[in-house]
Amino acid sequence: MRSGCPLNYGLEIFGDKWTLLIIRDLMFFNKKYYNEFLQSEEGISTNILADRLQLLEKNKFIRKEKDGEHKQKIIYRLTQKGIDLMPLLMEIGLWSDKYAGSHLHPGRDIIIGDVKENKAKGLKKMFAKLEKEHLTGC
Amino acid sequence: MRSGCPLNYGLEIFGDKWTLLIIRDLMFFNKKYYNEFLQSEEGISTNILADRLQLLEKNKFIRKEKDGEHKQKIIYRLTQKGIDLMPLLMEIGLWSDKYAGSHLHPGRDIIIGDVKENKAKGLKKMFAKLEKEHLTGC
DNA sequence: TAAAACCACTTGCTTTTTACAAGTAGTTGC
């Protein structure tokens, strides 16, 4: 149900597991093709993936781009609106880093990386990286 | 599906809309009774509420407490683990503040409040408030 | 140039989850 609460507003459009995992793949794992999302560890179904990509595009979190080399391929990229979800994903990562204990695979610090040491600085660095990778050429 | 990713770990246990809205109610709207959660603007169903409260308690995000005055009432309070989700909820609020535009009710800044001006300082203040309200007496 | 493979999806069906309404057992106030 629609409500005027900012938290609910956000949750209504990106507050489901698969949506955020797709954004994670784009943001931290450098994935950009449909097949790459499909192959993620968590095993998203192809119909759900198609549905979420459509929603994400409709809500302007991502945009489609043609691949110059492989003409049948489509590249998915984050928009600024999508990139701005990064601090939120980082907070999930930081929380898990504190509470997940043994549930995490080793070497998963790639995500929170610099942010763990200095939040403001780490976020700034990550923003720069994402903006360079996803926003150039538009 | 279980995976070793910290983002997925978090999303598996608190990454659904109703769960986060209950935590929002506890955190920002000072709600503590079953009936208060039921009455929230978004209209959670009573069976879903019961289910989520059980999950939240099982995962130690909240705990039940007896109400001294009204003996049939149960008070729900956040644990430290639950309180530590605050920065994440704040990030949702900050994102919505930037992108929700006219979708928000006026005066909803109560949530992000001080955090909007100075993130580190605002979070610290909010942590102190929550720890005082939810953790004292245990 | 015909066949095989790969691309981003779509379709159909089953299972799980959610939504809504009604009911219940145990206090509490009058």
Add this chain to the structure above:
DNA sequence: GCAACTACTTGTAAAAAGCAAGTGGTTTTA
């Protein structure tokens, strides 16, 4: 002692997710 209130539970219909197979277009291979 009974009506009202508490935190739930139960039953059922609707919606969403999960799974497997298929599709139409492009690209690579023989």
